[in-house]
Amino acid sequence: MSTRPATVYFFSTCVVDLMAPQAGVDAIRLLQEAGIEVVFPQAQSCCGQPAYSSGFFAEARGVAQSQLAIFPERWPIVVPSGSCAGMIKHHWPKLFADDPALQARAQDIADRVVEWSAFAQEVLGLALPTPAVPAARPLRVALHTSCSARREMGTHVPSEALLRTLPDVEVVQPVRVTECCGFGGTFSARHPDISGAMVSDKLDALRDTGADVVVSADCGCLLNLHHAAEKRRAAGEALPRMVHLASFLREQGGAEDAAQRVTD
Known part of the structure; x- marks a missing residue:
């Protein structure tokens, strides 16, 4: 289209x-x-x-x-x-x-x-204006795409293209980027131990990129990553925040009411 x-x-x-x-x-x-x-x-x-x-x-x-x-x-x-x-x-x-x-x-x-x-x-050709004053350093952003979104809809392609249009944003890629975060809908409820190990591995990979923010166009994955990260943050670990791509784009465009986290 x-x-x-x-x-x-x-x-x-x-x-x-x-x-x-x-x-x-x-x-x-x-x-x-x-x-x-x-x-x-x-x-x-x-x-x-x-x-x-x-x-x-x-x-x-x-x-x-x-x-x-x-x-x-x-x-x-x-x-x-x-x-x-x-x-x-x-x-x-x-x-x-x-x-x-x-x-x-x-x-x-x-x-x-x-x-x-x-x-x-x-369709929209969405692009945001370049700020008058560049940031001190680019915001490091990692993209996560759900398994079915990647394989059935190919949404990692337009999602990454949108991120790369943003000024003062550096897109970083974790290792094994195509691997599941462990959510998988009912999979996480039926196999919590396996799911927990998978999300922990995914968080390690995201942390190791040095990302400030993890964005996705799939809130199921984001919620899984966010809540797993919250447990690790409570133990003192520094991990990126998780937010939907649309919210992140509005935030970068200066919208003060944009969600800062997927749970906002």
């Missing part, structure tokens, strides 16, 4: 809605500041990914079916999470393979889904 629409739908995701609402607000405000009308369907809920990835396909189908009628206009559907965008775009149509009419409706929605960072970079 390269044509700028006048109006878009915004699918917030349940994680953003319940646990990181300011990240959603920041993403919406950047769209509005670019002159785009944002419509938020009140009947939206979960994308169904937790049920789907756990093998509960009938339950995931029910979640998806309840939302097939809430995006009636031919507007893009912007999603501030690569994993949720991937679920709707690649898996909703599969859920209705036995029902051509419902599958057509699911495919219509899938065809209009755009992950937020891709929309911001490719």
Whole structure:
């Protein structure tokens, strides 16, 4: 997609809605500041990914079916999470393979889904002004992309491109950048010891970059990293803060009300 629409739908995701609402607000405000009308369907809920990835396909189908009628206009559907965008775009149509009419409706929605960072970079061409006074040193920023966002939606590409447009920001890359942070939705609940070891390893890698900030367009990963980092900070360790990409972009643009952390 390269044509700028006048109006878009915004699918917030349940994680953003319940646990990181300011990240959603920041993403919406950047769209509005670019002159785009944002419509938020009140009947939206979960994308169904937790049920789907756990093998509960009938339950995931029910979640998806309840939302097939809430995006009636031919507007893009912007999603501030690569994993949720991937679920709707690649898996909703599969859920209705036995029902051509419902599958057509699911495919219509899938065809209009755009992950937020891709929309911001490719459609908005989002760029921030260069400050009059350069910073004493560049802010070191590490990008984390969720597994499904990276592999299904390729969102690390536009996310990194957005970061590289920012003045006084140095993008640093951790080792094994493609590895999972250990969240994995229900994986972290079913296998807490393995998940805990994975997030600890990821935090080590992020710390070793010297990053001041870790950004991501996936709040599930950010919350996992943030809360694990909080435990280590309580023991005296210095670790970067974790924030959604949209919030970080608004912060760098001078917005005083932008979230400083994913939990704000």
